[in-house]
Amino acid sequence: MKIKDIDHITLSVKDIxxxxxxxxxVLDLPVVIETESRIEFQLGHQRLVCVTANDDNVKPAHPTPGSTSFSVVVRDPLSSIQSHLANYFVPIIAGPLESQGHNGKMNSLxxxxxxxxxxxxxxxxx
Known part of the structure; x- marks a missing residue:
């Protein structure tokens, strides 16, 4: 099997x-599909899918809201991102932190x- 790419990431959520x-x-992701128990956003070439326990599609054995971690790459400077998040009252947990990413040195929030x-x-x- 030769895996080519990631198609989507699915998050279990409490409140759609x-x-x-x-x-x-807040994150400016375009909505692609929206139902009562599911919403799909365009995230680059992939999709970010949020589903509630009521969603009828195939699910993991123990879907748990708040158990996922993922990373996104932005074009805007982090200083602008920090201001944007502050306008929406979204607290920054950590950062900016410098590290080595897949494509070189990076800073993260x-x-x-x-x-x-x-x-x-x-x-x-x-």
């Missing part, structure tokens, strides 16, 4: 409306979504 507001309004999933926001140094 809170998740929609956070990912669409860490935040939580409404279900306490951990999101790393990365800016590669130029």
């Amino acid at each position: 409306e809170k998740s929609m507001r956070f990912y669409h309004e 860490f935040i939580n979504d409404p279900d306490k999933n951990l999101i790393e926001i990365r800016e590669y140094q130029r």
Whole structure:
């Protein structure tokens, strides 16, 4: 088997409306599909899917809100991101921190979504 890419990431969430507001309004992700128990956002070439316990699709054995961690790469400088997050009253858990990423040196901020999933926001140094 030769895996080519990741198609989507699915998050178990408690409140689909809170998740929609956070990912669409705060993180500016476009909504692609929205139902009562599921919402899909465009995230680069992939999708970020949020589902509640009521979603009828195939699920993990123990879907748990707040158990996921993922990272996104931004084009904007982290200083602008910090201001943007402050405008939405989203606390920064850690950062900016410098580390080595897949494509070189980077700086990161860490935040939580409404279900306490951990999101790393990365800016590669130029």
